[in-house]
Amino acid sequence: MSAPPKQFRYIGKHRRTKEDPRFVTGTGSFVADVQLPGMKHVALVASPHPSARICAIRIDAAMALPGVIAVVTGAEYCAATESHLVGVDAPAVRRYALANDVVRYAGEWVAAVVAESRALAEDAAELVEVNYEPLPFVMDPEKAVTPNAPLVHPTHGSNVIFQRTFSWGPVEQRFREADHQLKFRARWARSATVPIETFGVVANWHRATGILDVWASIQMPKFPDQIARSLRLPGNAVRVHFDVDVGGSYGVKRGIKHTVLTGYLAMKLGVPVRLIEDRLENMRGGDMHGPDRIFDMQVAFDRDGTIRGLKIRALDDVGAYAGRSPLQLGKPVGAICGPYQIDAIEYEPISVLTNKTAQEAVRGFGQAPTNYALELTIDRVAAFLKQDRIAIRRRNLIRAEQFPYLIPSGTTYDSGDYHTVLTKALDAAGYEALIAKRDALRRAGNLAGIGIATCLEPSGGNSSFEPLFNPKNDTTTWMDSCLVRVDLSGAITGVMNTSTAGQGHETLVSTVLGEVLERDPNTIRVVHADSLNALPSNSPVGSRMAIMLGGAAAGAARKIKDALIVIAAHNLGVAASEIVYADGNCSVGRDATKRLTWDQLVEIAHRKFHKLPAGLEPGLQAKFVWEVPTGGALPTAEGRIQMYPCFSFEAHVVLVEIDALTAQPRILKYTCGHDCGVMISPDIVHGMTYGGIAHGIGAALYEKFAFTDDGQLSSGTFMDYLMPSAHEVPSLAIADHCTPSPLTTFGQKGSGEAGYLGAPAALASAINDALSPLATSIESLPMTRLALFEKIEAARHHKGIA
Amino acid sequence: MKAAAFDYSRAASVEEACALLARHGPDARLIAGGQSLVPMMAMRLVRPAVLVDIQRIASLNEWRVEKDFLCISACVRQNVIEREAALSEAVPLLGKAIRWIGHVQTRNRGTVGGSLAHADPSAELPLVVATLGAQCIVRSFRGERTIGSESFFTGPMSTALQADECLVEIRLPIWGAGRIGTSFEEVAIRHGDFALVAVAAQVALNAHGVCERAALGVGGAAPAPVAFPDLSRHLVGTQLDDAAMQAIADTLAKRVAPMSDLHASAAYRRHLAHTLTLRTLRAARDEALTRS
Structure with a gap:
């Protein structure tokens, strides 16, 4: 079904990435490398209470410390700045960098201290005396929705900030007619990406020019606009330098509150100010925790394993404030049935406020939890029917000939060949041998299980979850752009218009420009504009840059190529249609005597106006700005909408062994079949997939932002927030497949969330297969050592009694 | 920070x-x-x-093998244990424990004395010291004294060191040649983390496989690493058969006093102490049996 990929010159080839030399040699330029003369440093006073009234703040002792420049509290700050944007219609849920009157989570920033050094600022922060009157608080999202729960934002009137029941297709009828129904609860714990670099920002206000310069470690859509808005500045007064290297993000480097605060301090004090979170500030108050969900799943299915209908209730604990976090319940609408043919689905997303650190975007924007719940559902159907998990998947997976495939929530999947990718993954894993190994381990007295997960990666999205979750928001534009310049020397420069958070965009753009212009990508420079000279752009979120930036670079390069052909035709006295373009040179047909080289054409464009065809701009530059390939539209009344144009697919096969006595799990073999269409840079795609799987292993087995009953974050350091290291992540094998997208420039799809979107589901599947001889299972992440021990012990105890 | x-x-x-x-x-x-x-x-x-x-004090960066003791000065880096074979030859349990301690990078900096003075109840070196009954040599302006490991560790992150005292040397007993077997087993959430529970054992067998001497200690299951000399004595005279070890493990699991925290409950730690005691003793016995 899928067409063989086109032959490319540079796309899909293994090349050194453009970014590696500076990162490998330690010569990147991160925000902490920005050193401005006279720069001052910020430390923060954080609330020790999950909920309290701020009765008084005394700053005299702090101000008296030599080297302290200012202490700013919420009263001053909130009066001088605007509340940050909220993703849903909840105007009373106001959010600032500094708390005013009340604090709503332990770790919330109460005051900012500016001093000559960070150490001095920390000394002074200890001297800021805050009197609190503790208030009732709520940590459990299910308690938060009960009538008498303490309200996190009393003026909002409820702890629910979004709730809607979508119903697509004949759900009740399917549940009536199906042979069987199952229901169960699944729990996805609060975890995040937790990059090695915390959030950092440097701001400098030029009083004379009226420009606020910002260097920040960001991955945030509409970042400059939001900073300007909150600081009550016109957009053209904020210059965000997008060329700052970002030391990891995958969603969490949002930094609006940090930047507005730092910008305010720089403007107030007239000096450059730097705020770089330390790990405690980052973990407690950096607002970078990911989704925290309780799924109540119901599935209707026939005895042959055909799934007829789904009901999904997803209650998500967004913590004490909300920016875009509730929208993480919106993204799954675009892939609500996963890769399966399920035409009747009810979905009830509920966003709940509690007295926890605020949630922010994390890799996958809410899709990984939903995939986890869907895959658990498939496994449970298989277990109920005592049928093979792979056979159930094969029965329900959308078949290659069914694409483009319209799902009940209004999105059309572009292309795919799920059965083939699953087969490739099973073959690459050596599935028969894997079963033999698992069974041998079981016979030797250990617990062992094979995990299977088949998951979608929506990519290249627009912003339609904004109007879907907020009727007052009718944003449908979600563009990206590229500017391409060819200078007088003939060298090519691609200009990107947003920040990069480690995704290798320089490699992406240079490869695409090289491909279209037939010039060596190694000679192509790729740089970032700053926000005052940038074309319209959104940030690299939602696995969109291969599609959107790649497409924009190609579009701009084609304009350059067209201009060169027009110049050649004009000077060679033929029609443009007669010009053959090869390696940047233009000739008339194959006639080598009638030929203008790249250098000659570039020189005409720049220096020989008399040879330039009428109407052509002098110089050689082109911009290309475009919208997501499937456009942007408002949702229907039933909430049907196309958000993401392209759908990558991943099939995981994993063998896990659990020591039956110590409950220690060990991943013995990990294979991932992956199809993200045409890979522009396979090494970058594979690198992201490896990292995504490692991240997924963390979410599945180790990582959790846990809170104590009295509202304190109990995993605020790397002693307690445990991420997998090289010891815990096994060798990973990836089996590639390519089903080109019909919607994109080269057939590419997005892949920045690859691996992570399926790994937690795959590990849950493996652990549950391992536990199945004990007739127990675990539907809560992370599947910690303690949780595994307790399951195993309970099962043994149960057996002992029985 | x-x-x-x-x-x-x-x-x-x-x-x-x-x-x-x-x-x-x-x-x-x-x-x-x-x-x-x-x-x-x-x-x-x-x-x-x-x-x-005190890192650059030359006399604190030495180690030597005496007839009955391996003497390690306090500032000897942990990585010396893995790089200088003579230390593990003298005290094989050290060689077994070392790979569980943090990571290569932390072992390059971390010192033997530092780990003991820090006295994390889950740390590996304190457990080896406690298990083998080492002597801790301590100096102050008042003079020098020797503290036995049984009284050196007084609780979580606390020792018998006075505020004016400096731990200068650790003397680990050498059991001599013979059929000695050692084992160090640990369960941590991730490799290199502090142990949830660790167990160390060293046994000496005679030509008939009968246990002549045994040492057994548990870390992570009490406020400080604990040695069980009385239980070890019960092993002497046995063939270290499963029944003998099971009885020891059962008693040991009752006697430990583990804490509950985010990562492990007291019940889980107690269970691990039991499981690892059996495994450690078996492994030590099996190793000893390979020696002539």
Whole structure:
């Protein structure tokens, strides 16, 4: 079904990435490398209470410390700045960098201290005396929705900030007619990406020019606009330098509150100010925790394993404030049935406020939890029917000939060949041998299980979850752009218009420009504009840059190529249609005597106006700005909408062994079949997939932002927030497949969330297969050592009694 | 996460270090590898007014094998244990324990004495010291004294060291040639983490496979690493058969006093102590049986 990929010159080839030399040699330029003369440093006073009234703040002792420049509290700050944007219609849920009157989570920033050094600022922060009157608080999202729960934002009137029941297709009828129904609860714990670099920002206000310069470690859509808005500045007064290297993000480097605060301090004090979170500030108050969900799943299915209908209730604990976090319940609408043919689905997303650190975007924007719940559902159907998990998947997976495939929530999947990718993954894993190994381990007295997960990666999205979750928001534009310049020397420069958070965009753009212009990508420079000279752009979120930036670079390069052909035709006295373009040179047909080289054409464009065809701009530059390939539209009344144009697919096969006595799990073999269409840079795609799987292993087995009953974050350091290291992540094998997208420039799809979107589901599947001889299972992440021990012990105890 | 202000002195000799400790009292802290102290200072959990750096004191960077003891000075880096075979040859349990301690990078900096003085109840070196009944040589301006491991560790992160005292040397008993087997088993959430529970065992068998001497200790299951000399004595005279070991493990699991925390309940730790005791004893026995 899928067409063989086109032959490319540079796309899909293994090349050194453009970014590696500076990162490998330690010569990147991160925000902490920005050193401005006279720069001052910020430390923060954080609330020790999950909920309290701020009765008084005394700053005299702090101000008296030599080297302290200012202490700013919420009263001053909130009066001088605007509340940050909220993703849903909840105007009373106001959010600032500094708390005013009340604090709503332990770790919330109460005051900012500016001093000559960070150490001095920390000394002074200890001297800021805050009197609190503790208030009732709520940590459990299910308690938060009960009538008498303490309200996190009393003026909002409820702890629910979004709730809607979508119903697509004949759900009740399917549940009536199906042979069987199952229901169960699944729990996805609060975890995040937790990059090695915390959030950092440097701001400098030029009083004379009226420009606020910002260097920040960001991955945030509409970042400059939001900073300007909150600081009550016109957009053209904020210059965000997008060329700052970002030391990891995958969603969490949002930094609006940090930047507005730092910008305010720089403007107030007239000096450059730097705020770089330390790990405690980052973990407690950096607002970078990911989704925290309780799924109540119901599935209707026939005895042959055909799934007829789904009901999904997803209650998500967004913590004490909300920016875009509730929208993480919106993204799954675009892939609500996963890769399966399920035409009747009810979905009830509920966003709940509690007295926890605020949630922010994390890799996958809410899709990984939903995939986890869907895959658990498939496994449970298989277990109920005592049928093979792979056979159930094969029965329900959308078949290659069914694409483009319209799902009940209004999105059309572009292309795919799920059965083939699953087969490739099973073959690459050596599935028969894997079963033999698992069974041998079981016979030797250990617990062992094979995990299977088949998951979608929506990519290249627009912003339609904004109007879907907020009727007052009718944003449908979600563009990206590229500017391409060819200078007088003939060298090519691609200009990107947003920040990069480690995704290798320089490699992406240079490869695409090289491909279209037939010039060596190694000679192509790729740089970032700053926000005052940038074309319209959104940030690299939602696995969109291969599609959107790649497409924009190609579009701009084609304009350059067209201009060169027009110049050649004009000077060679033929029609443009007669010009053959090869390696940047233009000739008339194959006639080598009638030929203008790249250098000659570039020189005409720049220096020989008399040879330039009428109407052509002098110089050689082109911009290309475009919208997501499937456009942007408002949702229907039933909430049907196309958000993401392209759908990558991943099939995981994993063998896990659990020591039956110590409950220690060990991943013995990990294979991932992956199809993200045409890979522009396979090494970058594979690198992201490896990292995504490692991240997924963390979410599945180790990582959790846990809170104590009295509202304190109990995993605020790397002693307690445990991420997998090289010891815990096994060798990973990836089996590639390519089903080109019909919607994109080269057939590419997005892949920045690859691996992570399926790994937690795959590990849950493996652990549950391992536990199945004990007739127990675990539907809560992370599947910690303690949780595994307790399951195993309970099962043994149960057996002992029985 | 910047340390509160402190003064820094680099001592050139143990005498100078002791003089500084005597002068500053509890306000001073010794620093060697800094692998635990520096993060605690960065989080301001510890705020010494004076930091006395003893890393460059030559006499604290030596080790030697005597007839009955392996003597390791306090500032010997942990990585010396893995790089100098003579230490593990003298005290094989050290060689078994070393790979469980943190990571290569932390072992390059971390010192033997630092780990003991820090006294994390889950740490590996304190467990080896406790299990084997080592002697801790301690110096102050008042003189030198020897503290047996059974009284050196007094609780979580606390030892019998006085504020003016500097741990200078650890003397680990050498059991001599013969059919000696050792084992060190640990369960941690991730490799390199502090143990949830660790168990160390060393046994000596006679030509008939009968246990002549045994040492057994558990870390992570009590406020300090605990040796069980009485239980070890019960093993003497047995063939270290499963029944004998099972009885020891059952008793040991009842006697430990584990804590519950985010990562492990007391019940889980108790269960691990039992499981690892059996595994460790079996492995030590099996290793001893391979020796002639």
